[in-house]
Amino acid sequence: MKKSLWLICLTLFIVIAGCSGKTEEPTKTAEQSGEAAQQQEAPKELTKVKVVLDWTPNTNHTGLYVARDKGFFKEQGLDVEIVQPGEGGADMMVAAGNAEFGVSYQENITLGRTHNVPIVSLAAIIQHNTSGFASPVDKNIKSPKDFEGKTYGGWGSPNEEAMLQSLMETEKADVKKVNNVSIGSADYFTATKSNIDFAWIYYAWTGVEAELRKEPMNMIYLKDYSSKLDYYTPVLATSEKMIAEKPDLVRAFVKGAAEGYEFAIQKPDEAADILIKAEPDLNADLVKASQKWLSPRYQDDAAAWGVQKRDVWVNYADWMTEHKLLTGTFDPDKAFTNDFLPKQ
Template sequence: MNKLLISLAILIFGLAACSGDDHASQSSSGEGQKTKSVKLVLDWTPNTNHTGIYVAKEKGYFEEAGLNVEILMPGETGADQLVASGKADFGISAQEALTQARVQDIPIVSIGAVIQHNTSGFASPKEKKISSPKDFEGKTYGGWGAPVEKAVISSIMKKENADVNKVDIVNMGNTDFFTAVKRDVDFAWIYYGWTGVEAELRNQELNMLYLTDYSEKLDYYTPVLTTSERMIDNHADTVKAFMKAVSEGYQYSIDHPEEASEILIDAVPDLDPELVKASQKWLSPKYKDDASQWGIQKEEVWQNYADWMYNHDLLDKQLNAKDAFTNQFLPENKE
């Protein structure tokens, strides 16, 4: 979560320094067939949000689609900036970051929702006794310094007539959640599918306040797959091939969570196997959830969250939601 907003800030101020060249390139295979090499930048270190991508690579779905996909870490530059500048062809972002980017006229587009509903929220160890937003008063929140944090905390506290000014908001940067709540923080914003599941494995009881329990406008897409308008305009066939393979990868992860987790573990040996397997079991049903197919996005979800951001002074102008996302590259667009 924090990496996305940090990356957005870098994106807005650093985009002008980047080249606009596309990175998609063609090479010949040993059989004389043309394959296109493309770059995909993750939003964070590899985790189960990304399993479908690693499955698509390992199971040969990218190869079948005529693609050679290089998976990159975001580094300090950030996925959004690399995609917008043409330094990468595809990326992982989130609706909140892409919305702010679009309002700044940065030409990136969401081409698929990795998870259908927002699984993030405010977590705290049970002993902190934070069971509702009212309990935030007098407590310390550890965040990453983005305006959206205070706005979200304030909006859900108002539902209980609580005062956000009674919350001590500090910047904990990239400090590990479990370290932070032991040291000087009472609660933080997490994705349950990774940090929450890790807490279960640690036998650390959490109170979890999901954003979706307090406002349907906070049920936005996070994370999402992105590309640039340039790729859509000039390499639509590549985008379509990429999304076909990725869709197959996530569908496999939905149908075979245990096997999919093993693929991710083999691809990224530094990950904790127990955490990956438990996280994958929790997350696999949530990739598609109640949608007609994996990856589908709705305009009302984009509009609702953009309206919420605008009404909380997080956007300088209204978002044109129709231009921020597309379902056209999904293999079976049923909407």
């Protein structure tokens, strides 16, 4: 701002001095005129903001990288830094004001809101839940009933057993007949080659990787057995404070992100190249294949990318309450908003 003001004052001084003098100002060359115009049009200072990922970079995040590297955020006046989460995770960083925006999940926000965590979902990155229980085909697990007598490898969260129970109840199977163990930091491929029969995965990454490895799997999607489990995962989120104090900045960020994801929907191969260039340690073949699988699922059957439905938030909260995973009062209207999405 100071530089711009100084340039304006300098320009006015030159004009006034030229008008009051007795001698005519020398004619400027085209090159000199161009330089003067550039000086008068000082570059707009960008607002620095930080968006923290939920996990290591993957194709859930492609739209953010596209928006940054194709200049969509810059067009909105933003200089966006993409960072990976610290020990507290993305939600805590956003709630504490250590990052303006973050990648979260509906399940996290639903639980957090009942514990006074002031975080709000701004957009659904993927319209439908692409997660489920996967197993190598030789385990012969083709439906939830086949979980009986098998070993599930998870992380020991109450949500996991509740989801197993929900799916198994649809086929009158008994969740108590599942051997539920923790796999710690082991991935699906490592775990299922040892003592694990099936695990919870997101198909867009692990499932596609299995295809590339030529290790066929059976996939049981959560949403196919319960509409209440077709929740938004992942989502873009911010804090209540950001919405209250800097709504224009929030709107600018969401608009840039929307352009990034729309680009990835229309041009998955080019979008994958942008992610690969930004994160060269990623497996390029996996990124390409994952992007091809995921791009049409960002928006899917929604009217536009990012749109969230109140019923989806209510249904999942009801499911959590039914399984004694949610205590306290949950207000869906404070948990999400579509107000910052670009107008269609």
